[in-house]
Amino acid sequence: MTLRQTRYGSRIGYAAGLRDAEIVKASYQGLSDLELLHKGPLLHALEGMVKVELQDVEIDIKQGKYYIDAIWRNSLEYQVHKGIVGPDHTPVAWNELGHATGYVSGLMNRFILHKQVEITPLGPRFIGKPLEEWDDVSDTLKYYQADSVVEHIIALQNQVEDLKQALPHNNYLPVNVIGNSEKFKEAWSLAEKASASTITVLLLGETGVGKDVFANGIHQASPRADKPFIAVNCGALPNELIESELFGIEKGAYTGAQTSRPGRFERADGGTLFLDEVGELSMAAQTRLLRALQSGEIDRLGGTETRKVDVRVIAATNVDLAEAVANGTFRKDLYYRLNVFPVSIPPLRERKMDILPLAERFIDKFAARESKRIKGLTDKAKHALQSHDWPGNIRELENVIERGMILAQQDSFIDAAMLFPPSYTTLLDESLNVLDQEGKITEPTTKPMNNFVSDLLDQQVSLDTLENIVVKAAVDRCEGNLCAAARLLGISRAQIGYKYKKLA
Numbered sequence: 001m002t003l004r005q006t007r008y009g010s011r012i013g014y015a016a017g018l019r020d021a022e023i024v025k026a027s028y029q030g031l032s033d034l035e036l037l038h039k040g041p042l043l044h045a046l047e048g049m050v051k052v053e054l055q056d057v058e059i060d061i062k063q064g065k066y067y068i069d070a071i072w073r074n075s076l077e078y079q080v081h082k083g084i085v086g087p088d089h090t091p092v093a094w095n096e097l098g099h100a101t102g103y104v105s106g107l108m109n110r111f112i113l114h115k116q117v118e119i120t121p122l123g124p125r126f127i128g129k130p131l132e133e134w135d136d137v138s139d140t141l142k143y144y145q146a147d148s149v150v151e152h153i154i155a156l157q158n159q160v161e162d163l164k165q166a167l168p169h170n171n172y173l174p175v176n177v178i179g180n181s182e183k184f185k186e187a188w189s190l191a192e193k194a195s196a197s198t199i200t201v202l203l204l205g206e207t208g209v210g211k212d213v214f215a216n217g218i219h220q221a222s223p224r225a226d227k228p229f230i231a232v233n234c235g236a237l238p239n240e241l242i243e244s245e246l247f248g249i250e251k252g253a254y255t256g257a258q259t260s261r262p263g264r265f266e267r268a269d270g271g272t273l274f275l276d277e278v279g280e281l282s283m284a285a286q287t288r289l290l291r292a293l294q295s296g297e298i299d300r301l302g303g304t305e306t307r308k309v310d311v312r313v314i315a316a317t318n319v320d321l322a323e324a325v326a327n328g329t330f331r332k333d334l335y336y337r338l339n340v341f342p343v344s345i346p347p348l349r350e351r352k353m354d355i356l357p358l359a360e361r362f363i364d365k366f367a368a369r370e371s372k373r374i375k376g377l378t379d380k381a382k383h384a385l386q387s388h389d390w391p392g393n394i395r396e397l398e399n400v401i402e403r404g405m406i407l408a409q410q411d412s413f414i415d416a417a418m419l420f421p422p423s424y425t426t427l428l429d430e431s432l433n434v435l436d437q438e439g440k441i442t443e444p445t446t447k448p449m450n451n452f453v454s455d456l457l458d459q460q461v462s463l464d465t466l467e468n469i470v471v472k473a474a475v476d477r478c479e480g481n482l483c484a485a486a487r488l489l490g491i492s493r494a495q496i497g498y499k500y501k502k503l504a
Contacts, residue, residue, distance in 0.1 A: 010095070010098035011098060013095035014098040019102075020099075022413070049075075050075045051072070053070060055071065056070075067127075067128070069125070071122050071123050072124045072125075101114045104128060113131050177214065178357050187214075196221075199341045201341045203343050205318065206393055207318045208348075209347055209393045227271030229268075229274065232273070233276045234275055234279075234280045243288060244261075244301045246263050249303075250301065266307065266309060269311060273313050274315075277318070278315040278316065286334050297309070321339070359377065359397060362401040362402070370406070372410055374414060470489070472503055
């Protein structure tokens with residue numbers, strides 16, 4: 001075997017071992033350290049790779065102690081190598097070495113190295129112990145290091161792509177507007193048709209649905225793409241400042257106005273002005289805005305010169321402007337002027353199929369910012385994301401993914417517990433389908449358990465009788481092994497011994 005072959009075999013096995021350790025720790029809580037260790041060889045045996053025969057073993061996860069001396073029997077990797085090359089006493093089970101190292105390292109939360117020491121008549125013999133207890137491991141550790149050329153090229157390519165995705169919003173292109181659901185595609189199709197003209201567009205939708213991204217996408221798809229895109233949040237500015245921000249001021253217009261300053265309309269000349277939360281404008285600002293839209297002319301605050309501007313306006317609101325008109329808080333003529341081409345953006349809860357693509361985009365964005373490599377989302381995390389109602393829409397999703405990125409470890413997966421509080425993930429667990437011991441999908445146990453309890457109460461089964469039935473069933477399942485039955489029921493060996501004796 002070449003260095004590259006052994007390196008890939010070890011690294012593939014190591015990655016598989018780490019993943020198996022994650023699954024075991026999440027699925028078998030409460031087991032002893034030795035039982036957790038046994039799950040790794042059991043998984044490898046079920047996969048048809050090898051059967052591990054232990055000669056000597058010691059494990060204490062809290063104390064960081066570990067030692068194993070074992071033999072690989074029926075090793076698939078060794079048998080294939082022997083069939084091709086012939087008998088060989090050099091280390092050959094690189095994938096199995098990598099799996100053992102990865103699995104135990106995942107359990108122990110520290111690097112535990114396993115090395116093949118000899119070939120016995122039964123199969124390869126190997127020893128595992130912490131890295132610092134080995135004398136010379138420099139030759140072995142290179143098998144777990146990334147390929148110096150290929151891996152670096154791939155990593156650099158990924159980093160370039162991540163940096164592209166993390167560019168500021170003014171670099172968004174229409175192709176970056178993410179969405180495959182029918183409602184979303186209908187909304188973007190309307191916006192795309194409006195982009196070719198100078199028509200005023202009114203973006204409607206709940207807070208956080210991405211109205212700013214839509215506005216930027218419309219601008220980038222328009223003939224004005226090379227001109228300024230200026231955004232202003234009308235709801236974030238106090239009433240006394242909004243007019244000066246939009247239309248500019250002349251020196252001395254009011255106390256503190258030391259210099260003349262152009263407003264957002266002038267700065268957006270030739271380009272696009274995005275007015276977010278336009279429903280929050282004061283009545284005075286609405287009047288001046290209506291004049292600017294109708295005539296294309298503005299007057300700076302405190303000025304006497306009328307200025308001509310060429311500005312395409314995109315407005316956005318999360319309030320019902322028609323209702324605001326009825327309530328007298330929004331001008332009817334301005335409403336009709338803005339509502340020329342309305343585009344309603346659907347909330348995230350109505351476009352569930354877009355959640356995971358959006359999450360992946362945010363993972364790429366924050367991975368570049370945090371200089372962190374993330375393998376992706378666990379199945380439980382994906383289920384949690386698709387089960388949430390997202391009252392804050394895409395903005396909430398972005399915040400949730402950012403939290404997950406901060407909590408996730410390097411080269412790991414983002415789990416549901418990193419995205420949502422424990423109370424929410426607990427509720428999700430109750431609705432998850434699970435795999436039984438035979439690997440078949442089973443429905444959640446809540447309903448069958450409720451039916452079982454209801455039947456017991458209907459039959460007036462006493463608590464003592466119920467306990468006797470459960471104890472006997474546990475002992476029968478464990479074939480008379482009281483220790484195993486005690487673990488199954490979550491009680492001590494002495495307790496089940498006492499309860500089982502009462503049945504005799």
